[in-house]
Amino acid sequence: MNKRQKSSIERKLIFDEKAVKAFAIHLKKLRKEYKCTQDQLEFESGLSLSQIARIETAKINPTLSTLIAIAKALEIKPSELFNFELPDK
Amino acid sequence: MNKRQKSSIERKLIFDEKAVKAFAIHLKKLRKEYKCTQDQLEFESGLSLSQIARIETAKINPTLSTLIAIAKALEIKPSELFNFELPDK
């Protein structure tokens, strides 16, 4: 099999790894402050534990719904999920 | 062709339509307050206009990176994107 052919058109994808990383660290800190395990968060949020782990290790770029589910589970305002310093670029 | 077969296992998907809708309304309001067109926002954020339109019409559930790109483009703090009332459930 040939290598998968790259599209001739360069698609610009936006994935701010640094911001995702900063968010990951913040979330993990928040969760611990609330004495919550990933397992509990799974239960409270309805998200899967593997997903939560992947978010906290910055493997993925979660969606709005996911963020809101987490905030609800932690009983905090969604805006609190963003109380962290964004890397400059 | 047969209809696509449903997986035997019921996958629970989380997509909080009401929250996404509330966010959409809030974003559109914010953008207008900043006298910003979708076209300008496309330029400033690097996101595609079609994507912005889909977000503002609550067609999609944007990702964290997308939200941050929008906040940066509007020169606001990401938490401001969440200054809206979440529907109760």
Place this chain on the structure above:
DNA sequence: ATTAATTATGGCACTTGTGCTATAATTAGA
């Protein structure tokens, strides 16, 4: 040092977010 609890990884299937392009629909300006 063992064991239990917690967190992280990996793979698969499926869904969906995104870019790109084009076009339609709506709104604003003349």
Place this chain on the structure above:
DNA sequence: TCTAATTATAGCACAAGTGCCATAATTAAT
């Protein structure tokens, strides 16, 4: 009313988020 500007929709291709399952790795308790 025309016209231009703005916003919304649609379809395609591809990337990536998520659930579920299993297992490995790490950390905490005893």
